[in-house]
Amino acid sequence: MKILVCNLGLLPMSTFLPYLYARLRTYIEVDYDKHIDLKWQTPIFRCYDNNVSAEEILKDIDVKNLDMLLTSNYTWNINDQLELSRYVKKVNPNCFIIAGGPEIEYKNLKVFERLDCVDAICYAEIESVMPEFLYNYQNNIDYDINGIILKTNPLKPRTPVLKIECKDIIGKPYTHLKHEFIKWAKEIKSKGSQSRVAVSFETNRGCPYGCTFCDWGSATASKIKKFQRDYVMEEIDSVMELKPDLVLIVDANFGIFEDDLDYIYKLIECKKKNNYVTTVAFSSAKNKKTRATQAHVALHKEDMLKVSHMGIQHTDEEVTKIMDRDNIKAIESIKEINDGLKAGVPLVPALIVGSPGDSIDKWKTAITDLMCMSFHDDVRLHDFQLLPNSPAMDTEYMEKYKIGYIDKTYHEMPNSKRKASPAKFVAETFSYTKEDFVEMQTWSYFYLGFHTLGIFKWAALYAHHTLNIHYKDFYDRVANLKTVKDIISHVRIQMHRFVLEDAVNKFIDYDNRLWQPDAFVYYKSIENLETLYEEFCVEFKDDFGDVLNDIIAFNKFIQINFEHEHEITIGHNFKDYFKDVLQTPAFEKSKLIPKKERTVYVNDGYLGLQKEYLIPKVNNINQYKENIYNKILKQAPNYRHRLYYYHGAIKQ
Numbered sequence: 322m323k324i325l326v327c328n329l330g331l332l333p334m335s336t337f338l339p340y341l342y343a344r345l346r347t348y349i350e351v352d353y354d355k356h357i358d359l360k361w362q363t364p365i366f367r368c369y370d371n372n373v374s375a376e377e378i379l380k381d382i383d384v385k386n387l388d389m390l391l392t393s394n395y396t397w398n399i400n401d402q403l404e405l406s407r408y409v410k411k412v413n414p415n416c417f418i419i420a421g422g423p424e425i426e427y428k429n430l431k432v433f434e435r436l437d438c439v440d441a442i443c444y445a446e447i448e449s450v451m452p453e454f455l456y457n458y459q460n461n462i463d464y465d466i467n468g469i470i471l472k473t474n475p476l477k478p479r480t481p482v483l484k485i486e487c488k489d490i491i492g493k494p495y496t497h498l499k500h501e502f503i504k505w506a507k508e509i510k511s512k513g514s515q516s517r518v519a520v521s522f523e524t525n526r527g528c529p530y531g532c533t534f535c536d537w538g539s540a541t542a543s544k545i546k547k548f549q550r551d552y553v554m555e556e557i558d559s560v561m562e563l564k565p566d567l568v569l570i571v572d573a574n575f576g577i578f579e580d581d582l583d584y585i586y587k588l589i590e591c592k593k594k595n596n597y598v599t600t601v602a603f604s605s606a607k608n609k610k611t612r613a614t615q616a617h618v619a620l621h622k623e624d625m626l627k628v629s630h631m632g633i634q635h636t637d638e639e640v641t642k643i644m645d646r647d648n649i650k651a652i653e654s655i656k657e658i659n660d661g662l663k664a665g666v667p668l669v670p671a672l673i674v675g676s677p678g679d680s681i682d683k684w685k686t687a688i689t690d691l692m693c694m695s696f697h698d699d700v701r702l703h704d705f706q707l708l709p710n711s712p713a714m715d716t717e718y719m720e721k722y723k724i725g726y727i728d729k730t731y732h733e734m735p736n737s738k739r740k741a742s743p744a745k746f747v748a749e750t751f752s753y754t755k756e757d758f759v760e761m762q763t764w765s766y767f768y769l770g771f772h773t774l775g776i777f778k779w780a781a782l783y784a785h786h787t788l789n790i791h792y793k794d795f796y797d798r799v800a801n802l803k804t805v806k807d808i809i810s811h812v813r814i815q816m817h818r819f820v821l822e823d824a825v826n827k828f829i830d831y832d833n834r835l836w837q838p839d840a841f842v843y844y845k846s847i848e849n850l851e852t853l854y855e856e857f858c859v860e861f862k863d864d865f866g867d868v869l870n871d872i873i874a875f876n877k878f879i880q881i882n883f884e885h886e887h888e889i890t891i892g893h894n895f896k897d898y899f900k901d902v903l904q905t906p907a908f909e910k911s912k913l914i915p916k917k918e919r920t921v922y923v924n925d926g927y928l929g930l931q932k933e934y935l936i937p938k939v940n941n942i943n944q945y946k947e948n949i950y951n952k953i954l955k956q957a958p959n960y961r962h963r964l965y966y967y968h969g970a971i972k973q
């Protein structure tokens with residue numbers, strides 16, 4: 322039986338090797354106790370341009386004689402995979418097509434209306450269903466089994482399927498299919514240094530929590546099942562032989578078990594042995610962060626960590642309760658990450674805007690809470706996307722919390738090569754209206770532009786730590802400055818178009834470019850920097866006293882802008898002060914006071930932490946603006962640590 326596994330990739334330059342194919346094949350060949358005669362076709366896993374046809378993608382596959390097609394579906398690939406499935410069905414009506422993955426709305430009894438060319442869906446863990454299905458199918462035994470819904474029997478109850486015991490799995494995909502993986506990794510790398518190899522890797526499955534916005538492959542609210550330690554160790558050797566650019570550990574709570582730290586040390590050992598720098602990424606354990614922090618620090622020291630995400634989601638108790646996340650003590654566990662902050666690990670906390678229970682005020686508080694937790698570099702403010710099989714999509718939940726949504730696209734960056742995906746975003750609930758949501762969105766970009774990217778960050782830090790002005794009060798006053806209001810009014814218009822009108826994304830059209838709203842706020846601010854700071858000085862004169870002029874001169878100097886001064890001398894020494902402030906543990910305040918002494922600050926032109934950028938001084942302002950735009954403002958969130966300020970200026 323000829324079988325093809327298809328999982329079209331998301332990113333053109335970063336290709337995930339076909340783990341799902343390898344996991345299923347290895348399980349059938351090593352662990353499954355019955356014989357199935359399968360001829361595995363080379364899986365489809367790359368990302369293709371929109372104009373590449375299904376015929377072209379499948380050109381090396383003998384479609385006419387294909388017996389079985391399995392597709393794994395995500396928001397970014399489902400439409401393309403349906404196109405591809407339709408093509409297969411047209412060429413070969415006898416090919417049996419099964420669709421699985423998180424984007425398949427398996428609870429929906431009309432699921433086949435959208436999946437017109439699909440013969441069956443699989444809604445359970447692949448190893449626990451597909452081997453038996455394939456065996457029965459090949460041997461003409463009834464294959465209408467649990468975990469599978471046939472198009473001919475769409476109303477069948479979705480009975481839960483017992484999950485596999487990971488500890489009993491022997492077959493190791495990266496080891497078992499090593500030669501295929503080596504071949505694919507070499508092929509990808511042969512396309513140039515921009516072409517990266519990424520690897521999915523798991524050490525356990527399941528998650529004890531049940532956050533309403535999440536559907537991690539229907540694996541949530543379940544006991545965690547671990548793979549054997551020896552299994553994982555041997556797989557790390559095989560994975561690292563591929564010299565991957567990224568190892569993505571897909572566990573929901575990495576760092577929850579003692580072994581996890583040993584896995585990190587093993588990855589580091591392999592990196593040294595193979596002499597190739599691999600980046601490692603994982604989602605940290607939610608309540609106990611000490612081990613995950615140790616892992617971050619160890620990876621950071623070896624240059625193997627680009628970014629570490631921390632899903633906080635919200636800081637309001639009612640909101641997290643409605644999200645069914647109140648058993649995750651995000652705020653308490655923040656205290657356990659201080660070692661990471663001190664070591665300079667690029668931690669990126671994430672919040673979700675617009676959960677049921679949220680409001681304009683709660684949202685503003687949540688963002689400024691991040692500042693109190695000492696997150697002053699990049700942060701992620703996500704929309705609440707309704708994922709097909711998440712608890713939030715249940716009719717009862719939607720009705721109870723009066724959830725209304727908008728149909729848009731998920732597209733993070735203008736002109737990104739990453740494919741835009743259709744997405745449903747929550748835009749109103751019992752606790753806020755769509756008009757409120759416009760305001761919440763506007764505040765998000767206000768904070769990102771003025772604090773995260775830095776227009777008033779240094780003044781805000783001083784106000785909070787030394788003048789006891791809370792970030793929320795500080796930014797409420799900043800929001801009332803005339804020029805700030807002007808800038809933000811453009812954002813508000815676009816958010817209105819996005820939430821209440823027909824704009825499919827949030828990008829702002831300005832100066833012949835499309836801008837992410839936060840980059841737009843930043844750019845407009847540096848176009849009006851003098852006026853902004855003059856208005857600021859009038860508003861905050863009494864609070865800052867004789868530090869005011871120096872703090873603004875410092876803020877302006879350290880921040881990337883159109884002047885690019887090489888050196889300034891001012892009357893306060895902020896170097897030790899801001900170093901201390903940036904490392905101050907969450908919820909604490911620096912006890913230092915900036916010394917009153919003439920201090921020289923030098924700008925060496927370097928920006929960025931994960932990647933370093935040099936902004937050369939050029940005489941032509943347009944060329945200089947292009948440099949700022951292309952090197953800095955175009956960078957995606959997650960990779961913006963130290964990107965907007967000349968960190969060399971606070972070195973001694």
Ligand code: SF4
Pocket residue numbers: 528529530531532535536537541542573607
């Ligand atoms: S968001 Fe994370 S912690 Fe919450 S259910 Fe999903 S995987 Fe588990």
